[in-house]
Amino acid sequence: MAKTALQFQHNGRDVAIFVDGGTNLLVALRELIGDMTPKFGCGQGGCGTCSVLIDGEIHLSCLTLAETVAGRSVETLDGIKDGPNLHPLQRAFADNFAAQCGYCTPGMLTAAKALLDRNPQPSRAEVVEAISGNICRCTGYEPIINAVLAAASGGRARA
Amino acid sequence: MTRHRGRGIASVNYPIGMNLGGDPSQALVHSNPSGKFTVALSSIDLGQGMKSVTRQICAETLGVPVEDVYVDTADSDTGPHCMGSFASRGTHRVGNAVMAAAREARGVMMEAAAEELEVNAADLETDGRGNIHVRGAPHRSISTKDVAIAAQFKQGKTISGRGIFLVPLSDVDPETGEMSPATCYAHACLVAEVEVDDETGEVAMIRMDSAYELGRALNPRLVEQQLVGGAWMGVSHALYETPEPYYPEPVHGPRDFVEYLMPGPGDICPHDIAVLERPAPDGPFGAKGPGEMCANPVLPAVANAIFNAVGVRIDDLPITPEKVLRAIKAQGGARPQPRR
Numbered sequence: 363m364a365k366t367a368l369q370f371q372h373n374g375r376d377v378a379i380f381v382d383g384g385t386n387l388l389v390a391l392r393e394l395i396g397d398m399t400p401k402f403g404c405g406q407g408g409c410g411t412c413s414v415l416i417d418g419e420i421h422l423s424c425l426t427l428a429e430t431v432a433g434r435s436v437e438t439l440d441g442i443k444d445g446p447n448l449h450p451l452q453r454a455f456a457d458n459f460a461a462q463c464g465y466c467t468p469g470m471l472t473a474a475k476a477l478l479d480r481n482p483q484p485s486r487a488e489v490v491e492a493i494s495g496n497i498c499r500c501t502g503y504e505p506i507i508n509a510v511l512a513a514a515s516g517g518r519a520r521a
Numbered sequence: 522m523t524r525h526r527g528r529g530i531a532s533v534n535y536p537i538g539m540n541l542g543g544d545p546s547q548a549l550v551h552s553n554p555s556g557k558f559t560v561a562l563s564s565i566d567l568g569q570g571m572k573s574v575t576r577q578i579c580a581e582t583l584g585v586p587v588e589d590v591y592v593d594t595a596d597s598d599t600g601p602h603c604m605g606s607f608a609s610r611g612t613h614r615v616g617n618a619v620m621a622a623a624r625e626a627r628g629v630m631m632e633a634a635a636e637e638l639e640v641n642a643a644d645l646e647t648d649g650r651g652n653i654h655v656r657g658a659p660h661r662s663i664s665t666k667d668v669a670i671a672a673q674f675k676q677g678k679t680i681s682g683r684g685i686f687l688v689p690l691s692d693v694d695p696e697t698g699e700m701s702p703a704t705c706y707a708h709a710c711l712v713a714e715v716e717v718d719d720e721t722g723e724v725a726m727i728r729m730d731s732a733y734e735l736g737r738a739l740n741p742r743l744v745e746q747q748l749v750g751g752a753w754m755g756v757s758h759a760l761y762e763t764p765e766p767y768y769p770e771p772v773h774g775p776r777d778f779v780e781y782l783m784p785g786p787g788d789i790c791p792h793d794i795a796v797l798e799r800p801a802p803d804g805p806f807g808a809k810g811p812g813e814m815c816a817n818p819v820l821p822a823v824a825n826a827i828f829n830a831v832g833v834r835i836d837d838l839p840i841t842p843e844k845v846l847r848a849i850k851a852q853g854g855a856r857p858q859p860r861r
Contacts, residue, residue, distance in 0.1 A: 404777055404778055406777055408777050408778035408779055409778055459742055459743070459745070459746040461568070462567075462568030462569060462746065462750060463567055463568035464568060489786075490786045490787050491787075493786050494785050494786055494787055496786075497778060497783060497785070498786075499754075499783075500568055500750045501746065501749070501750045501753075502749045502750040502751075502752060502753025502754070502789060502792075503753065503785070503786035503789050504749050504753075504789060504792070505746060505749065505750075506786070507786060
């Protein structure tokens with residue numbers, strides 16, 4: 363089958379790739395762009411570790427056909443930090459011991475960023491809701507919830 | 522429909538490591554000419570903090586800043602042997618091996634420093650900030666970096682050390698069956714409070730209160746992260762996770778996270794933890810290890826809490842709504858026990 367030309371924005375940079383029909387966005391990002399930050403967990407939308415932002419909205423890249431992002435903006439964890447400076451959410455995850463094995467972390471950070479981008483002062487219940495599509499095996503979620511709340515209140519302190 | 526509250530308690534006496542084959546682990550420590558130290562291990566850090574805690578143990582034993590120590594767990598083909606990251610053995614077994622290796626390396630480092638300062642090595646001490654000086658005369662001092670350079674380029678010495686921790690094998694007494702499977706034990710007690718719905722059989726966690734005695738907590742934040750996450754895993758085993766129906770045959774077993782259930786962030790409950798420190802005589806700086814014990818007391822405590830709430834005794838894990846409901850129906854309704 364012929365490959366399709368695909369152009370989109372990847373973390374603010376224009377990229378162009380050729381994809382086979384049916385290629386999902388996760389495979390396109392990891393194997394064709396070389397961005398390893400979205401992880402393959404279950405491949406069927408059950409774990410959340412492949413989460414990316416498409417035009418600012420959270421999506422499961424394993425269930426998204428690559429061709430559907432033509433002309434759109436895709437943000438991954440690779441673009442979250444500013445040079446050597448960690449994003450406030452990354453800092454808060456480190457300070458609150460919100461990662462152990464780290465496999466869920468990219469999805470958790472992406473879900474948290476999607477939340478804080480639209481709701482900078484979420485309640486605890488809103489944080490729980492926002493990360494409820496993401497499975498973590500190690501932390502028991504409590505440190506992750508605390509990290510997101512800390513990043514949110516840190517933003518308020520600076521404002 | 523009524524929701525019944527119940528409280529259950531469980532305690533565990535948990536052996537650190539195992540007896541099989543003496544349960545050995547090895548560590549190698551060496552310095553580079555930069556004065557930085559590398560710890561070579563095959564003990565893999567799965568995220569619990571093995572690298573952090575062995576780094577602390579090595580720095581403390583050498584008498585150098587923790588920033589000057591790098592832990593390399595890269596490759597079990599080329600690294601020194603380790604039995605593995607399991608049985609709550611990492612901090613205790615590997616920590617002891619690292620301590621022995623660092624002690625030997627420190628001896629070489631102090632000898633090399635003594636040669637440079639023209640004093641007796643026994644009169645030297647480290648300041649923990651990267652310097653070695655004569656006891657009582659801090660101005661007679663040399664940096665660990667200069668010692669490492671002198672050892673490498675002048676004295677022809679490797680500042681290095683070897684360490685192993687091996688438990689004497691304990692045979693089983695054929696008469697009594699008695700043996701000593703472990704050299705030290707950690708302890709925990711946990712109270713679980715649950716709410717059981719007698720119409721659906723669903724069990725909701727309300728809160729947990731626990732005390733863990735795990736020797737000395739070498740890194741309190743890492744210990745806390747283990748206890749919080751481990752208790753969640755205990756809840757998951759008690760109420761959700763199962764490879765049924767034909768374990769270990771995978772046919773008809775769960776294939777994905779829709780069928781293999783785990784509690785999500787909305788299912789967790791407040792957990793108040795007290796850490797009791799009672800240093801182990803044979804632990805590195807008194808440490809035992811939290812490890813598996815984080816999860817263990819949760820399962821019986823939850824089962825006991827369910828009995829307390831509705832009077833049914835489920836001894837088959839996980840305690841699913843179906844099992845609870847069948848048991849309630851079999852005894853003709855919920856029978857709440859006296860509040861504990």
